[in-house]
Amino acid sequence: MQSTKEFDLVIYGASGFTGRLVAEYLVKQYANDRSLKWAMAGRNQAKLAQVRDDIGAPADIALVIADADDATSMQNMLDRTRLVLTTVGPYQLYGSELVAMCAQSGVDYVDLCGEPVWMREMIDAHQTTAQDSGARIVFSCGFDSIPFDLGVFLLQELAKQQLGATVPRVKGRVRKMRGTFSGGTAASLKATLVAAKQDPNKMQLLLNPFSLTPEFQGPEQPIGNKPYFDAELGTWVTNFIMAAINTRNVHRSNHLLSYAYGENFVYDEMLMTGPGEKGEAIANAVAADKSMSGDKGPKPGEGPSKEEREAGNYDVLFVGIANDGQQVKVSVSAELDPGYGSTAKMIAESAICLIKDALDTKGGIWTAAPAMGNKLIKRLVANAGLTFKQE
Structure with a gap:
């Protein structure tokens, strides 16, 4: 019409x-x-x-x-x-x-x-x-939450084709990220924390991985707030600041897709920092960083220069694990600052x-x-500089 x-x-x-x-x-x-x-x-x-x-x-x-x-x-x-x-x-x-x-x-x-x-x-x-x-x-x-939401969606589509069913466990692992979180993201985080501290019900929602799936509570989810060595991937991993929103959106997508990923679906996101002592040191430094909730960084309405935006990039790996141990891997990447250039x-x-x-x-x-699913993936690949691929 x-x-x-x-x-x-x-x-x-x-x-x-x-x-x-x-x-x-x-x-x-x-x-x-x-x-x-x-x-x-x-x-x-x-x-x-x-x-x-x-x-x-x-x-x-x-x-x-x-x-x-x-x-x-x-x-x-x-x-x-x-x-x-x-x-x-x-x-x-x-x-x-x-x-x-x-x-x-x-x-x-x-x-x-x-x-x-x-x-x-x-x-x-x-x-x-x-x-x-x-x-x-x-x-x-x-950047919250399109690469993550669509990355899991694509992985599950491929799992259905190649394994005959979706997988109950997906790990989201940020392999590379260069750029600035937006001033709006920082302001949103601060406003959320202030509101949650004032209202116990809001704090409960903030901590609940199924806060966006009314009347549904799935299985226990990894918290992902402490560094550890992921032997399967051969790297140290640590907390990823956007996980608190991305994981909620991924679970809502599963809910809106009539639990196509399964009612026992488990999903977490971590930042990969590399192997060895250097990887461990970076992981611990990231875990100790509280700058996003402080007063440093861009304010709403501010942001990096055109050159800084164009020098940014990100690369996220998704590892899907079936009950029998078979795996499907997908990556989502882009050659632009995640919080501004790619987000726009x-x-x-x-x-x-x-x-x-x-x-x-x-x-x-x-x-x-x-x-929007595959229709949006197609547009992002054709126009917005994102790459979705099976690994």
Whole structure:
């Protein structure tokens, strides 16, 4: 059915650091695609116009004034678009009303959220409304958690083909990562910890690996917060800061896929630091690092230079283990800074995939794998510089 909306997607927060990168990506990647109608939204018209000019966007790219403190302006934005792509976080501070309005209005939504307690609150509050309105709401469409969610999804698809069934155990192991976590990620972590310390129920949700699967509790999961030597992989491994959100999203994907990975599915993520004494020393140093919850690092709206973003990369290995010991291995990698450069491309392609390719995905609150699956993998490989391969 042809949409009567003025825009396919609106970037909400386009004058912020990450929103600007998303707009820049659309200008570059989709310059010749006249079928994609998009706009830039935010509170300040002058800032939006400046970003539009700075990134070389066409002068006719629409600027939409939308302020979270002005519900009328937000509704006006939703009335004009099929999908809102929002980079305005921490979402628990600035996103709740937008999710509610999208769910009510039948408007699709993608974000960069890494805040599992808030996500669970949104699921509880708006899942039924989104199902009824047809709004497809997809959280965590950046480095958390697309490479991990889709990496496990692809591994399980290959396991079905090669072993005849999905595997009950998957290890996610970050082999290489160079780049900066975003200021938004750090701010989200701090806001999450503050909220959890004030409310025991939120703390319980934060610690529960099945916090995003209402009414389902699977088997005990590895905690992954202490370094150890993984003899099978021949390397020391240590805690990976994004595991607390990625593992929750992977379990939600399994839940939304009707437990295609099995009801006894076990999944964890660790950072590989290498063999020997050097590997052990790095593992211990990473485990002791508390900088993400401190005041150092980029603030929301700040980030690395273009050169730093382009020098970044990441490579994640997924090892699937069947009950009889047979293994399937998949890797997901990209040659860009994970927290900014690659994230901007991933959320843009998620938005376009949702409105152009995943047309049979029904309303509700989703993760990327069940909402878009192989269609999104195909887009990320073709356009966003990601590589998915069997090892």
